[in-house]
Amino acid sequence: MVEDSTIPLLVRVYYGSQTGTASSHAFNFAKELSSRFGLGVQVQVSSLSDTSPTRWNEPSQSRTFNVFFVSSYGDGEQCDDAKFAYDSIIESDFRFENGDTSFGDFKFAMFGFGSSAFDLYQGAARDFQSALISLGAEIVLPYGEGDDVNDRLEDDYFNWKLEMMDSMAKLFKLKEVDTDAVYVPSYKVVELSGEGMKGPSKVAMGEIAASFRDLQFKDKPPFHCNKPYVAEFMNMKVMGANCLHAEIDIRNSKMKYQTGDHVGIYPSNPIHHVERFLQAFGLNSKLETVIGISMASRSSANTATPLWFPSPTTYKAVAQYYLNINKQLSKEMVKGLIQFIQSPDVRDNLRKLVEEPHLLSTIGSYNIAELLLDYQNPVSLDDVPFSWLLETLGALKPRYYSISSSSMLSPTKLDITLRVEAKPFGICGNNIYSILKQKDPSYECTMNYSTTTKLPVFIRRSKFKLPYDSKRPIILIGTGTGIAPFRAFIQERLKANDNRKTGKMLLLYGVRNKSEFWYESEWSSLQGKYEEVFEMRVCFSQDLSASTNRGTRYVHGLMNESADIIFKLIMEDDAYVYVCGRASTGMAKDVKRKLATILGSDETVKKMRITGRYQEDVW
Known part of the structure; x- marks a missing residue:
């Protein structure tokens, strides 16, 4: 088939994500695709849970290409988002809505997310790819895999994306727009308070919800990942080296867990990290400035992660409760930051980090604020768009812990057992440990958090369950x-x-x-x-x-x-x-x-x- 380069290429980007990694990369890919090829592409991003595989072979008036981002859950299993779609296409009697049993013309590429620490490394992506090919789909561009072991995933994705974009340009005869074009934000950020301004009456100050409408019912069940219960942590004790036992009171939540389930806990960022982050981007004088955040345009809704927290809010609240300001540095993050730096010396230093990966590995534990404030030429950047920080750093995600109590023995409280680790991996553990410090000042905590003895929690179901027959060994x-x-x-x-x-x-x-x-x-x-x-x-x-x-x-x-x-x-x-x-x-x-x-x-x-x-x- 000869591609007509005058017709825009419709790129359908699908993701199957368990914890948000695949989804954030899918939106990142979509935005860069639009930025690089402009009107030559139209991009749609969908969760695999929101699409029906029986319609994937429907004819389109546009040239069409499909890109899948698939995360493995556990040892090569399909994640929740992708399970229904995958189970559908491997059924022996699977048919499309038009009655066909195979694709007519379905070109695709795929990137898998997983950890080589598991036996079935990339099992989900490889199985999904095989299932598509067995139905007559054609993989025409590089298949890629990102390995979470030793923090290689971001670089694996970065290298695959570069090859992928170049291959797409050649295969579909896409023309690149000006690569030096001005940054186009996905989010619109407007300051709503300040000198001579009367701010809004309701401002989100760290509550976990997708919108203010959800906040109206934040204290009422049901509670779940998008509307967690703010629970009291109690009866805490240190057990030996860096281990903590805590009990979480859920008696008034009406949440029920089963033995073997997990509890999700939303941490906040340490106050010192928040202050350094706001300093690095010239916002330390605007801590309490109220900001309204929305999608910048209708097209942004197709290529950017939907806003994950309520607006309006403040710069400080975003940095403390909503944004992953401690996200580990990657080549892509540094490359994106360079465009906003005026100093030739600082730009050259950062370019070296992108071009010489071994240099980046020497500061692998740095976050973006530490890169600016501590690496070689200290600099504070006042003109980095806050939208870019939202797009690049993404959400501060919940951490999951196996529940260490029996629901039969303790239905209204649950126990957790956790190791308290040093940064950059121990944000949540240290957050919980800081609660112990507040209850008993004799304990020392290297990271200071907001003064609270409560954190937002929710239950995540697990398949890790005892046999029904209690007589089974x-x-x-x-x-x-x-x-x-x-x-x-x-x-x-x-x-x-x-x-x-x-x-x-x-x-x-x-x-x-x-x-x-x-x-x-x-x-x-x-x-x-x-x-x-x-x-x-x-x-x-x-x-x-x-x-x-x-x-x-x-x-x-x-x-x-x-x-x-x-x-x-x-x-x-x-x-x-x-x-x-x-x-x-x-x-x-x-x-x-x-x-x-x-x-x-x-x-x-x-x-x-x-x-x-x-x-x-x-x-």
């Missing part, structure tokens, strides 16, 4: 804070044991040293009281003398020593296996390989996974 394998859901599982099982016999529970737990053996006295008490049904074996990677077996450092070593009982529980008693911990350590992969060795077959583990007898909750 369970084998629990975890490391570090991966102990959290297992504490909930065991509480639930032992509560059930008050009324009827429960199956054997074997817990294999690995940490670095004794100071990280969280809930140690609790486990010791339970083993003594329920020794017939509960057994715990522990190993310490940095302290062999304290391990259950003094020659074992890691949980797969504990598995090796427990091979006989594991084999019996699984092959004879139909036990369920649960794995929880940090994926980046490789623990989940090691456990799966060791289990296959114990059972004598990879296929047995695969069948257990398919039937729900092998479950993972890894991050």
Whole structure:
């Protein structure tokens, strides 16, 4: 087919996103596409959850091209946004609305988001791509993948995008507009208060909601991700090195959780980071200035992330509660910033970061404010459009924690167990820790937050669930804070044991040293009281003398020593296996390989996974 370059190219951009990564990149891609090729392209962005695959082969009067951004959830699973679309196109009897069973002319490209720490790396994107091709779709431009391990994802995307744009220009004979054109904002930002101005009567000051209309009902159920419940954190305690236990009061929320679910918590940014950010962009004299924010134009609604917080608000509130000001630097972020810098020396320094990636890696932990204020030539930029900061940094997203209490035992409060880490990864953990400091000033917190003992929370459903039959044995394998859901599982099982016999529970737990053996006295008490049904074996990677077996450092070593009982529980008693911990350590992969060795077959583990007898909750 010969492409008619006089007809605008309709680019349909679809995303399947679990936590917002794929969606933000889809909108970023759409905007850059429009900026680079102007009227030569028309761009539409849609969530895969909002589109029907049965209509994807409908003829269009325009030339049409499709780009998919697909995130893997967990170990290669389709995320919530993409699951329905994917399940539809792999059905053996799938048909389009016109009755066809295959695409006529459907060209596409795809970028996948995932983590190579999982066995099924990019499973969702690769499966989706294969499903489209099996229906006759044609992948005509580079397929790309972004790896979240070692923070390579942004650079992977940046490099793919450059190749993708060049390939699109050649294939569809697109003409680039002036690349030095003035920046076109996606959001319109208007100052509504200041000298001689009377500001609006209602201003959002950190409330989590998509609009002021939603704020009218912010204290009324139902509560969910887009309208969380502001909950009290209580009965907090530090357990050993950098670990915190906290209880969250949900009694007045009417929220209900099930054992194994997650709680989402919206953090705020540390006050010092907020002050530095506003200083870097010349806004420190406008902290409380009220601003109204809206989409800049009708076309912006197609190529920019919808505004995710209520307006009007203030510069300070945006920086503190809504904007990811600690987002890690990337080549794309630095490249975008250069266009607003007047100083030749500063521009040259930043260009080197883009052109020589090893330089950027040396300041990889910097945020954008630190880049301006601390890197080589300190500079404050008064003329960076606030819209560009919104587009580039995106939303301050909730953090998710496995609930470490049983809903049967504790329905009106839930427990969390978390590690408090240093920046840039510990914004939420330190936010929660600062609440403890307010309750007990003897504790020191390196990051200062707003003075509150409450944070917005909501429940996220999980598939990580106990077997319905409480007599089924369970084998629990975890490391570090991966102990959290297992504490909930065991509480639930032992509560059930008050009324009827429960199956054997074997817990294999690995940490670095004794100071990280969280809930140690609790486990010791339970083993003594329920020794017939509960057994715990522990190993310490940095302290062999304290391990259950003094020659074992890691949980797969504990598995090796427990091979006989594991084999019996699984092959004879139909036990369920649960794995929880940090994926980046490789623990989940090691456990799966060791289990296959114990059972004598990879296929047995695969069948257990398919039937729900092998479950993972890894991050």
